[in-house]
Amino acid sequence: xxxxxxPYSNFNATMAIAKASFRSIIRSPSAVVFSLAFxxxxxxxxxxxxxxxxxxxxxxxxxxxxxxxxxxxLKKNPIVHLIRDKTTAQMATSLSRGDIAAIIDIQxxxxxxxxxxxxxxxxxxxxxxxxxxxxxTTISYEINSxxxxxxxxxxxxxxxxxxxxxxxxxxxxxxxxxxxxxLSSGVFGTAFVFLSLRLTLVIKRFFAxxxxxxxxxxxxxxxxxxxxxxxxLFIILVGHYWFGFTLIHGVVTVxxxxxxxxxxxxxxxxxxxxxxxxxxNESSVPPISNIITxxxxxxxxxxxSVTAFPSWLxxxxxxxxxxxxxxxxxxxxxxxxxxxxxxxxxxILGAWxxxxxxxxxxxxxxx
Amino acid sequence: xxxxxxxxxxxxxxxxxxxxxxxxISFEVYEGEIFGLLGPNGAGKTTTLEVIETLRxxxxxxxxxxxxxxxxxxxxxxxxxxxxxxxxxYYPNLNLSELIKLFxxxxxxxxxxxxxxxxxxxxxxxxxxxxxxxGGQKQRFSIATTLINNPRIIFLDEPTTGLDPQAxxxxxxxxxxxxxxxxxxxxxxxxxxxxEELCDRVAFVDGGHIIGIDTPNHFIDELVASGxxxxxxxxxxxxxxxxxxxxxxxxxxx
Numbered sequence: 001x002x003x004x005x006x007p008y009s010n011f012n013a014t015m016a017i018a019k020a021s022f023r024s025i026i027r028s029p030s031a032v033v034f035s036l037a038f039x040x041x042x043x044x045x046x047x048x049x050x051x052x053x054x055x056x057x058x059x060x061x062x063x064x065x066x067x068x069x070x071x072x073x074l075k076k077n078p079i080v081h082l083i084r085d086k087t088t089a090q091m092a093t094s095l096s097r098g099d100i101a102a103i104i105d106i107q108x109x110x111x112x113x114x115x116x117x118x119x120x121x122x123x124x125x126x127x128x129x130x131x132x133x134x135x136x137t138t139i140s141y142e143i144n145s146x147x148x149x150x151x152x153x154x155x156x157x158x159x160x161x162x163x164x165x166x167x168x169x170x171x172x173x174x175x176x177x178x179x180x181x182x183l184s185s186g187v188f189g190t191a192f193v194f195l196s197l198r199l200t201l202v203i204k205r206f207f208a209x210x211x212x213x214x215x216x217x218x219x220x221x222x223x224x225x226x227x228x229x230x231x232x233l234f235i236i237l238v239g240h241y242w243f244g245f246t247l248i249h250g251v252v253t254v255x256x257x258x259x260x261x262x263x264x265x266x267x268x269x270x271x272x273x274x275x276x277x278x279x280x281n282e283s284s285v286p287p288i289s290n291i292i293t294x295x296x297x298x299x300x301x302x303x304x305s306v307t308a309f310p311s312w313l314x315x316x317x318x319x320x321x322x323x324x325x326x327x328x329x330x331x332x333x334x335x336x337x338x339x340x341x342x343x344x345x346x347x348i349l350g351a352w353x354x355x356x357x358x359x360x361x362x363x364x365x366x367x
Numbered sequence: 368x369x370x371x372x373x374x375x376x377x378x379x380x381x382x383x384x385x386x387x388x389x390x391x392i393s394f395e396v397y398e399g400e401i402f403g404l405l406g407p408n409g410a411g412k413t414t415t416l417e418v419i420e421t422l423r424x425x426x427x428x429x430x431x432x433x434x435x436x437x438x439x440x441x442x443x444x445x446x447x448x449x450x451x452x453x454x455x456x457y458y459p460n461l462n463l464s465e466l467i468k469l470f471x472x473x474x475x476x477x478x479x480x481x482x483x484x485x486x487x488x489x490x491x492x493x494x495x496x497x498x499x500x501x502g503g504q505k506q507r508f509s510i511a512t513t514l515i516n517n518p519r520i521i522f523l524d525e526p527t528t529g530l531d532p533q534a535x536x537x538x539x540x541x542x543x544x545x546x547x548x549x550x551x552x553x554x555x556x557x558x559x560x561x562x563e564e565l566c567d568r569v570a571f572v573d574g575g576h577i578i579g580i581d582t583p584n585h586f587i588d589e590l591v592a593s594g595x596x597x598x599x600x601x602x603x604x605x606x607x608x609x610x611x612x613x614x615x616x617x618x619x620x621x
Binding site: 202211 | 420421422433440442445446448450454455456457458459460461467468470471472473474475512516
C-alpha cells in the first residue's frame with residue numbers, strides 16, 4: 001500500500017538535516033568548548049589583566065607615623081597600595097628584589113617642618129619608584145601650599161578633564177574572541193562533521209533517500225550558523241553585562257555584529273569543506289585545521305592590535321580574512337559603524353569567499 | 368508465487384579506474400521473494416547492489432527497478448526502495464527516535480518514531496544512541512530505517528555478519544515478516560546455511576560474473592544428483608543446533 005502521494009519537499013528534508021545537525025552540535029563537547037567556553041575563559045582572564053591599572057606597592061616602616069596628613073593622603077590615593085604587615089627585614093628584601101617600589105617612614109617633628117618623609121627606593125623597581133616619587137612631590141606640594149594659604153609664587157596649574165568615551169580592553173578583546181569562536185566552529189566543526197559523515201557512510205545512506213546534495217550542505221550550514229550566532233549572542237551579552245563591553249547603538253549594533261558573524265562563519269566553513277575533502281581520516285583534521293586557524297588566531301589582531309607587529313608581519317596579517325572580520329566587528333561595535341561603513345572589509349571577505357569556495361568545490365568529496 | 372520481475376538487470380558492467388568489478392551480470396528479482404546474492408569477498412555483490420540502489424553509476428547495461436530506469440528515474444527509484452549499507456553508521460549524538468525523525472524528513476514521510484521502532488522491537492531503546500546498541504539491535508534498527516518509506520524492495524548488505532546464532536535467527540524472522548508483508552528483499556550473505564534457510568532464490572556471483580541462479584533446494588538436489596557426497600556422514604543435527612538447544616532460542620539483548 002502506498003501512502004497518499006504528496007510532492008517531495010526539499011525544504012522539509014533540509015530542515016530535518018538542520019534539526020538533526022543542531023542537536024548533534026549542542027551535544028558535542030568540543031563544539032561547545034571551542035565556541036563558548038574558550039572565548040569566555042579568554043575574556044575573563046584577559047579582561048581582568050587589561051583592566052588592572054597601575055598600582056604601586058609601598059611598604060610602611062614600623063616607625064612610621066600614621067596619623068598625619070601625608071599618610072592620610074597616601075592612604076586615599078588609588079594608585080598607592082600601602083603594605084603594613086611586613087617585618088623590617090622582609091621589607092628590605094622585598095625592596096631589593098623590586099617587589100615593592102619603596103619603603104616610607106614618616107617622622108613627626110616637634111620643630112618645623114612638622115613632618116619629615118624618609119623614603120627608600122630601589123633601582124630594582126625604578127619605574128614604579130619614579131611614579132611614587134612624583135606622587136609624593138605632588139602630595140607634599142599640595143600640603144605645603146595648603147599650610148601657607150598663600151598664592152602660588154610662580155605658576156598655578158588649572159586642570160580640567162573632559163568626559164570622553166572610555167576605550168576598555170574588553171572593547172578590543174571581545175570582537176577578537178567572537179572571531180576566534182567563529183573561526184574554530186567554522187573550520188574544525190565543518191571539517192570534522194563532513195569527514196566523519198563521509199567516513200561512517202552517513203552521507204552515502206542519505207543518498208539512498210530522495211534528498212538532494214544541496215539539502216545536506218544547506219542543512220548542515222544552517223545548523224552551524226544558528227549555533228554560532230546563538231554562541232556569539234551569548235558572548236556579546238556576557239561581555240556587555242559582566243565586563244562592560246560597549247554597544248554603541250544597543251540592539252542595532254548587536255544585529256550588525258551578528259550579520260558580520262554570519263559572513264565570517266560562512267567563509268570559515270569554506271575552509272572546513274576544503275579540509276574535509278583533503279583529510280584522509282579524522283586524526284589528520286586537527287593538524288590541517290591548526291595550520292589554517294593558528295596563524296589567524298595569532299596574527300589577526302585577536303588579542304592585540306596588528307599595528308604592534310613589525311611591518312613584514314603586518315603584511316601577512318593584512319592577507320588573512322579574520323583580520324578583516326575583527327576589524328569590521330570593532331568598527332561596528334565600538335565606533336558605531338553600520339554594515340555600509342565597513343564595505344572595504346566586506347569586499348576583501350567577499351574575495352576570500354569566492355576563493356575558498358572555488359577551492360572547496362574542487363576538493364570536496366561526497367564519498 | 369507469481370513470478371513477476373520487480374528488478375531486471377541486463378548485462379551490467381561496472382568498471383573502476385583500472386579494474387572491472389562487474390563483468391556483464393544479468394538476473395531478475397521476482398516480486399515478493401527473498402533473493403540472495405552469494406559469493407566470496409570482492410565478487411562484485413556490493414557493487415551490483417549499489418548500482419541498483421542508484422548509489423553508483425553503471426558503466427553499461429540496463430537496469431529497471433519497479434518499472435523505473437536507474438539512469439533516468441533515480442529519484443523515483445529512491446522513493447520505492449529501502450537500503451541498508453554494509454557497515455554504515457548513523458548521524459552522531461542522536462538517539463534512535465531522533466534518527467527515525469531525521470529519516471522521515473529525508474523521505475518526506477510522516478511517521479512516528481515509535482511506530483517504526485515497534486516493527487523491529489526496539490521501542491525500549493528509543494532514547495538510546497545507535498552506538499550503544501548490540502550488534503543485533505543495530506541491524507534491526509538499520510532495517511527499521513529502510514522501512515520508513517513503505518518501500519517495495521529493501522536491500523540488505525550482509526545484515527547478519529558478526530551476529531551470534533540467536534541474533535541471527537531473530538533477524539531471519541524479521542526479514543521473513545517483511546517479505547510476508549509484501550516487500551521484496553534482496554540480501555547478500557557469506558553464510559550458506561542462512562541463504563538456504565532464508566532465500567527463495569539465490570544467485571552465485573564470482574569474479575564479476577553470475578555463475579548460477581536458482582532455488583537453494585534445486586541447487587542442492589542438482590549437486591547430489593551429480594554424485595556429490597559429503598566426506599563426513601551428515602547427522603540429523605549440527606553443532607549450531609546443539610548451541611541453540613543448549614543456550615536457548617531466546618535472543619539476548621546487549
